[in-house]
Amino acid sequence: MTVFIMVAGVFTGAPVWQETAALLAAAGSEVHTVPLTGVGAGRPAAPARVDLETHIADVTAVIDAVDAANGREIVLVGHDYGIHPVLGAADRRPQRVTRVVYLDAGMPRNGVPALAAVPDQVLRAQLAERAQRGETGGELAPPARDEWQRWGSTAGLSDAALDRLTALAAPQPLGTLLQPLRLTGALAAVPVTGVLCTGNGVGVDAVQRLVDFGDPELAALTDPQVTFFELPTGHWPMLSCPAELADVLRRAAAGEGRRLRPAGVAGEAPAHLRPFPLDVPELPRDRKGHVDLYVPDGEGPRPAVVLVHGGPVPAGARPTPRDWPTLVGYARLVAAEGMVGVTLDHRLHDVADYERAAADVAAAVELVRADPRVDAGRVALWFFSGGGLLAADWLTEPPAWLRCLAASYPVLAPLPNWGLAGSRFRPARAVTQAGALPVVLLRAGRETPEIAATVEAFVTAAEDCGAHLELVDVPNGHHGFETVDAPEETRPALRRAMRSVVTHLTA
The missing domain is CATH 3.40.50.1820 (Alpha/Beta hydrolase fold, catalytic domain)
Incomplete structure (x- = not known):
């Protein structure tokens, strides 16, 4: 018994x-x-x-x-x-x-x-x-x-x-x-x-x-x-x-239930370490503190796209996010467009860490804008997954040099068990203050219901206030679609989103 x-x-x-x-x-x-x-x-x-x-x-x-x-x-x-x-x-x-x-x-x-x-x-x-x-x-x-x-x-x-x-x-x-x-x-x-x-x-x-x-x-x-x-x-x-x-x-x-797969099992690369779905030219990184810059050859300064990873990511994770194939792939794709692609590590290791992660992102942006190869007046920020909450700071009174804000399968309001109900990290509210800032949102059609609800709340708020929102749908895409879904499902959306960001940066 x-x-x-x-x-x-x-x-x-x-x-x-x-x-x-x-x-x-x-x-x-x-x-x-x-x-x-x-x-x-x-x-x-x-x-x-x-x-x-x-x-x-x-x-x-x-x-x-x-x-x-x-x-x-x-x-x-x-x-x-x-x-x-x-x-x-x-x-x-x-x-x-x-x-x-x-x-x-x-x-x-x-x-x-x-x-x-x-x-x-x-x-x-x-x-x-x-x-x-x-x-x-x-x-x-x-x-x-x-x-x-x-x-x-x-x-x-x-x-x-x-x-x-x-x-x-x-x-x-x-x-x-x-x-x-x-x-x-x-x-x-x-x-x-x-x-x-x-x-x-x-x-x-x-x-x-x-x-x-x-x-x-x-x-x-x-x-x-x-x-x-x-x-x-x-x-x-x-x-x-x-x-x-x-x-x-x-x-x-009775001992039933699903069992987890150990990390690093041979032949089973975890989703975040699978190849980027687009072919992008190899380009070395220039590492500066917690920031990596991918700078194309030629004269500058050039516009820059700062890629903000999601999370929380455990502090002991290796490799760290700025070396993940997806982020590196985006950065090299940006460089292929003649701009500076930027990856960074921020300290979002727990849902209690959004304050310090926001400070890390702000410091990275200033480092990038101070680089002589970067046009400090033409910068875009691109947020991913749980990093989406960090977009709230940039939607609230966006600076003039921020020419575009993009987000892929983002979390756009705190999830119920995150304890952030009274915090400033609520993009679905902050978008009402975005003014003329262009926002490009890549939406996964098969997103988890809890995250999808935050995205829809954001879209509704953006439409109600007349924000400049462009939706790029991946109808059969899941969370992290670049590496969890078939490349043919995601490539058109990635190209379209990148083209929109480039257009806003060069207009």
Whole structure:
């Protein structure tokens, strides 16, 4: 018999599992939904007396109460914050746990508090300041009904389910978020399953791309004991799709799920390292700090196109983005048009890094404009993927020397779990201030729904305000279409987009 021990996320307690638990029990499993001390009415306690270790003890006690006889296999399920006490308990009882399920949860590390996983970056900073002042004994009030989106996507929740989530919500003791998680490494051999809610912005393919970047810290995700599932819903699947969640949990317990491919497998180049689809002349790079310039022969100065890569890209990724075939291919294509192509590395390693990535891009632009081979009055910026949010700064009061802004399969509004709702990195809003700046947008017809929604919001805003927007569609294109789709599908769009950018730079 499989025994499921389920731990809910921040502000929520055992009652949110009601439907999923009933379905698992009906299928023959034993189910325990853990009431966490100080969260809700189940186990009342003064907030000052509750921290992460308190909740680890709550979960450990349930593990110890399960009869080990008759081959019972314990599967621990942690949703959101709940993965922290789950991992702490599994680390203390590794012989009793047969699998840990991360339900739309991060990957906590030893010594790091749950505060690091709080998606709202403004709130995270405020709580960190309170912790520095020693204010660790209070509690955090739960969100109002219209504030849950700050904690994760509410996609899939009916009005009744959102009402229920709000009614069940309880204050979260601050100590549970501020106390570091302490792990000994004893759970390293315990099999793991990640259940990703795609409405919250991340799917299995996105995780595979992160692994493909070559960061050694993510190599563990390719272990044969690690599996993945997706649910097409938002952050609270136990309320939006309890039957589908129960089915996934049963399959996870049986060891099913998708496994990731290790980076660098022979004969299987990751998408970002596949060849550029257009034939471009070889041209050496001129490396200056975090910037590479591809300068054609002949007299200058010349217009320049600065190519801004996407992300987040893990800090340990090798090669770094400015050496990826796609970016190098674009830069050499620019040079073939008689202009200076520019690639750069910026430090968008996490969704919390947009501020410093924006500073890196601004510094790169100034370096390029100061180069005597570049016409400082004729520069275009071209953004890719998650780098699209960085376009917001340049759409807001564009400088006179910025002659064009282009974007390929961009993210044009923060995704639900990025915690950037109140930030300035919102191109879908900034485009209303773009004035006469030409914008060339390459749109992937088979974009992921979450990113496609941000693109459509941008297009609508641009049309409503009369922005100078040119759409270049790749009808059968996927995200990263230059290297994931057949060249014949992408070449016409690439040539058309480049011709438009060149025209704006030379007009």
